Amino acid sequence: MDIEYHLIRSDRRSIGIEVDREGKVTVRAPYSCEKKRIDRFLLEKENWIRQKVKLQKENAMKRQEKREMPEAEKKYYRNLAREVLGARTGYYARKMGVTYGRISIREQKTRWGSCSSVGNLNYNWKLVLMPPGVLDYVVVHELAHRREMNHSAAFWKVVATWMPDYKKYRKWLRDNGNQF
Known part of the structure; x- marks a missing residue:
């Protein structure tokens, strides 16, 4: 197989x-795994890898072509986000019977939300x-971590309790989030 990749061995x-945002491939394998087995696995997954690399490279091009938002406009949206996300978090936290600490508004490259311990x-x-x-899906997702600090079946059950159609929003985010 002629796909370039970086191999990381671990426990x-x-x-x-893993195919990153620029289309670079990383393979993670156990210390005990023979190179032949890794090569066979990569051969089995070759079509998926090539599709993913192509998609990530196309998305990287789109990100480069995207217009840069003026700082004043970003500031406006950050303030709006603080207001809207604060209100939606309060609303869902009351419904879900959970508490939360500080809310921070950021500009992460790969995350839409997170919840600390x-x-x-x-x-x-x-x-x-x-x-x-x-937006509501991300709020519910993060607040669900106040009940389950993982992504287990129990966690997704909490999310589904408060947002039964969460899968369509999760899919939308996966399919369209890179445009933002």
Whole structure:
């Protein structure tokens, strides 16, 4: 196979493939895994890898072509995000019966939200540029971490309790989030 990749060995049990935002391929494998087994695995996944690399490179080009937002406009949206996300977080926290700490508005490259172990929430200000259901999904997702600090089946059950159609918003974010 002629796909260039970076190999990282660790204590993991299985082989994993990761294609980053620029289309670079990283393979993670157990220390005990023979190179022949890794090569066979990559051959089996070759079509998926090539599709993913192509998609990520296309998305990287789109990101480069995207117009840069003026700082005054970013400031406006950050303030709007602080207001809207604060209100939506309060609303859902009351419904879900959970508490949270500080809310921070940021501009992460790869995350829309996060929840720390002490309950501080971080949101990406670009959420206010997306459909309202997507913003609500991220809020519910982060608040669900106040009940389940992982992505187990129990976690997704909490999300589904408060947003039964969360999968369509999650898919929208996966399919369209890179445009923001």
